[in-house]
Amino acid sequence: MADAVQEFNDYRQKMNEKLLADNNKVIKRIFNLDTNAYAEGALDVKTKELLGLVASAVLRCDDCVKYHMETCYKQGLSKEQVMEALSIATLVGGTIVIPHLRRAYEFWEALEANAAKSE
Amino acid sequence: MADAVQEFNDYRQKMNEKLLADNNKVIKRIFNLDTNAYAEGALDVKTKELLGLVASAVLRCDDCVKYHMETCYKQGLSKEQVMEALSIATLVGGTIVIPHLRRAYEFWEALEANAAKSE
Amino acid sequence: MADAVQEFNDYRQKMNEKLLADNNKVIKRIFNLDTNAYAEGALDVKTKELLGLVASAVLRCDDCVKYHMETCYKQGLSKEQVMEALSIATLVGGTIVIPHLRRAYEFWEALEANAAKSE
Amino acid sequence: MADAVQEFNDYRQKMNEKLLADNNKVIKRIFNLDTNAYAEGALDVKTKELLGLVASAVLRCDDCVKYHMETCYKQGLSKEQVMEALSIATLVGGTIVIPHLRRAYEFWEALEANAAKSE
Amino acid sequence: MADAVQEFNDYRQKMNEKLLADNNKVIKRIFNLDTNAYAEGALDVKTKELLGLVASAVLRCDDCVKYHMETCYKQGLSKEQVMEALSIATLVGGTIVIPHLRRAYEFWEALEANAAKSE
Amino acid sequence: MADAVQEFNDYRQKMNEKLLADNNKVIKRIFNLDTNAYAEGALDVKTKELLGLVASAVLRCDDCVKYHMETCYKQGLSKEQVMEALSIATLVGGTIVIPHLRRAYEFWEALEANAAKSE
Numbered sequence: 001m002a003d004a005v006q007e008f009n010d011y012r013q014k015m016n017e018k019l020l021a022d023n024n025k026v027i028k029r030i031f032n033l034d035t036n037a038y039a040e041g042a043l044d045v046k047t048k049e050l051l052g053l054v055a056s057a058v059l060r061c062d063d064c065v066k067y068h069m070e071t072c073y074k075q076g077l078s079k080e081q082v083m084e085a086l087s088i089a090t091l092v093g094g095t096i097v098i099p100h101l102r103r104a105y106e107f108w109e110a111l112e113a114n115a116a117k118s119e
Numbered sequence: 120m121a122d123a124v125q126e127f128n129d130y131r132q133k134m135n136e137k138l139l140a141d142n143n144k145v146i147k148r149i150f151n152l153d154t155n156a157y158a159e160g161a162l163d164v165k166t167k168e169l170l171g172l173v174a175s176a177v178l179r180c181d182d183c184v185k186y187h188m189e190t191c192y193k194q195g196l197s198k199e200q201v202m203e204a205l206s207i208a209t210l211v212g213g214t215i216v217i218p219h220l221r222r223a224y225e226f227w228e229a230l231e232a233n234a235a236k237s238e
Numbered sequence: 239m240a241d242a243v244q245e246f247n248d249y250r251q252k253m254n255e256k257l258l259a260d261n262n263k264v265i266k267r268i269f270n271l272d273t274n275a276y277a278e279g280a281l282d283v284k285t286k287e288l289l290g291l292v293a294s295a296v297l298r299c300d301d302c303v304k305y306h307m308e309t310c311y312k313q314g315l316s317k318e319q320v321m322e323a324l325s326i327a328t329l330v331g332g333t334i335v336i337p338h339l340r341r342a343y344e345f346w347e348a349l350e351a352n353a354a355k356s357e
Numbered sequence: 358m359a360d361a362v363q364e365f366n367d368y369r370q371k372m373n374e375k376l377l378a379d380n381n382k383v384i385k386r387i388f389n390l391d392t393n394a395y396a397e398g399a400l401d402v403k404t405k406e407l408l409g410l411v412a413s414a415v416l417r418c419d420d421c422v423k424y425h426m427e428t429c430y431k432q433g434l435s436k437e438q439v440m441e442a443l444s445i446a447t448l449v450g451g452t453i454v455i456p457h458l459r460r461a462y463e464f465w466e467a468l469e470a471n472a473a474k475s476e
Numbered sequence: 477m478a479d480a481v482q483e484f485n486d487y488r489q490k491m492n493e494k495l496l497a498d499n500n501k502v503i504k505r506i507f508n509l510d511t512n513a514y515a516e517g518a519l520d521v522k523t524k525e526l527l528g529l530v531a532s533a534v535l536r537c538d539d540c541v542k543y544h545m546e547t548c549y550k551q552g553l554s555k556e557q558v559m560e561a562l563s564i565a566t567l568v569g570g571t572i573v574i575p576h577l578r579r580a581y582e583f584w585e586a587l588e589a590n591a592a593k594s595e
Numbered sequence: 596m597a598d599a600v601q602e603f604n605d606y607r608q609k610m611n612e613k614l615l616a617d618n619n620k621v622i623k624r625i626f627n628l629d630t631n632a633y634a635e636g637a638l639d640v641k642t643k644e645l646l647g648l649v650a651s652a653v654l655r656c657d658d659c660v661k662y663h664m665e666t667c668y669k670q671g672l673s674k675e676q677v678m679e680a681l682s683i684a685t686l687v688g689g690t691i692v693i694p695h696l697r698r699a700y701e702f703w704e705a706l707e708a709n710a711a712k713s714e
Contacts, residue, residue: 506686509686510686513682513683513686514683517679518673518675518676518678518679519645519676519679519680523642523645524679524683526638526642526646527645527646527649527680527683527684528683528687530646530649530650531649531650531653531683531684531687531688532687534650534653534654535653535654535687535688540687554637556637557637557638559637560636560637560638560643561638561646563632564632564633564643564646564647564650565646565650567628567629567632568647568650568651568654568659569650569654
């Protein structure tokens with residue numbers, strides 16, 4: 001299970017490097033913005049990561065959900081807080097969000113297993 | 120092929136149990152509503168399952184489509200009726216629904232193969 | 239309120255005539271398909287109209303919802319049946335469907351007022 | 358401008374009352390859930406309202422955005438915080454969110470004008 | 477009819493100025509990117525504007541459709557070309573695109589009327 | 596990697612044949628329209644394929660993206676042109692398009708590897 005995290009990150013990093021090496025200016029800037037938008041500002045990083053998570057969940061993008069779950073995990077947000085955010089996503093986005101909720105929950109378990117392993 | 124049905128149901132059940140054990144009240148209630156909304160009322164169960172199927176198809180949620188296809192199958196709806204419902208979904212939702220239509224058709228075949236096997 | 243129906247139908251008809259006069263073959267054929275897909279087949283017209291209504295509601299297209307509500311009304315479906323279909327749409331599509339539900343309900347009232355007036 | 362708030366709330370309340378009087382159990386429960394989901398839990402009310410706002414914005418539901426903006430305003434969130442949340446929505450949801458951002462900004466001004474008037 | 481163009485542009489400009497004056501860096505950069513992405517590159521401006529139009533149409537954003545229609549008009553694309561692009565959008569995005577097609581067609585007529593008036 | 600192209604085409608063809616053999620008239624006609632809509636008209640085939648690609652990308656349909664990428668490749672569009680089209684899709688559709696961009700890029704590499712192999 002823990003390998004799900006590694007596998008996701010490896011593929012993501014490999015393809016991001018290719019996309020950025022390709023020199024398309026618009027794509028490069030969007031990637032850049034993506035890094036900056038979640039930095040501390042009027043809202044703290046935890047809140048922003050939860051916003052990114054919920055936006056990803058209602059738009060039903062599994063990879064985006066995984067990415068923000070990992071950052072939420074690293075930021076020290078609890079499973080209860082993350083699930084509470086995802087419950088709002090499920091209410092606003094409807095029962096079609098549920099399959100993504102299942103996969104999100106599984107990924108959170110992988111993040112926990114991964115952390116336990118590296119202790 | 121028939122195993123596609125078993126595999127889908129096993130994963131779905133395993134993760135649903137975890138989600139419900141987690142004690143998030145909003146998620147629990149949405150799951151509960153999901154069970155009740157398709158019960159007979161002013162509309163019969165067959166019609167409601169077709170509505171759930173078409174809603175899932177235009178929103179392009181493969182897992183939701185599979186779930187409602189299985190219920191449609193169990194309710195005795197014919198392949199022709201299900202395909203007619205999905206043809207409306209494809210017209211309303213556009214050609215981006217077609218890849219989901221291919222996977223839906225394949226899942227219906229798995230449901231039929233599964234039923235033949237258990238006879 | 240009853241005029242909401244007339245106004246909707248007038249604009250719809252006027253613009254459809256322009257679009258069809260414009261001689262774009264793909265658009266013409268899609269319009270044609272749209273007429274045929276709701277004809278009686280393995281499923282009856284009432285069921286098909288409810289499918290069109292729910293597909294329109296979860297995709298949050300007010301004009302499509304209005305169009306199918308009017309056809310549902312003409313087909314003799316009851317308000318209770320239509321609302322039951324829309325409750326499934328709200329569950330599957332989430333609370334973002336609610337503003338469309340409000341406008342749909344208002345349009346149904348306009349259909350009823352319109353019918354009462356022409357008696 | 359301030360009347361935009363009143364007008365929105367009046368229509369919303371009038372139609373919600375009709376929908377709830379109509380006795381559809383699924384719709385009633387979804388409305389009920391909608392009230393409960395934003396109550397304080399593992400996350401505080403401010404964070405939850407921002408989550409509802411961002412979910413509404415990426416799903417491009419103007420009425421849902423307005424509703425959550427008003428609650429954010431009442432909760433004492435600053436314009437800067439709300440705009441920061443909406444900037445994440447615009448990045449995640451793309452430039453198609455921009456027209457909704459314009460209308461959201463205008464509604465915030467109406468909320469402020471409304472508050473100034475009632476002082 | 478021609479005033480529809482002026483009214484759209486005035487509101488858009490007024491609100492964009494407010495958004496940009498507000499000093500949210502992420503929003504500013506997205507606006508900036510939006511200007512640059514449609515500049516000539518490996519693809520010419522006309523093609524890029526058609527891409528922006530079709531993306532806006534399948535995502536059903538009326539204001540985005542209007543914006544790109546105006547740029548298409550200014551770039552000298554013919555009504556036939558624009559309608560051909562929109563016919564692909566309607567096929568890919570489904571019949572829920574049709575109400576937006578009606579409004580797009582009406583806006584094109586406003587652009588033509590506007591141009592005739594200023595000659 | 597090159598096998599990704601073959602695998603995609605084989606599954607697509609196998610299931611399309613089943614869907615068409617099934618004799619649902621609406622589905623048959625939509626498939627037929629899908630073939631005709633991309634033929635040369637007021638716009639050339641290359642432009643139309645790019646429109647289909649961008650529509651598929653913003654609607655986040657991986658299989659539709661793959662299909663249009665292959666046609667773009669066969670039409671002689673360069674990687675730079677295709678990436679420029681996809682950069683517009685990412686800007687309009689937001690960062691949730693990025694995971695699809697990664698998979699699209701990988702598929703383009705498979706198309707190139709496939710072509711190199713068959714030389």
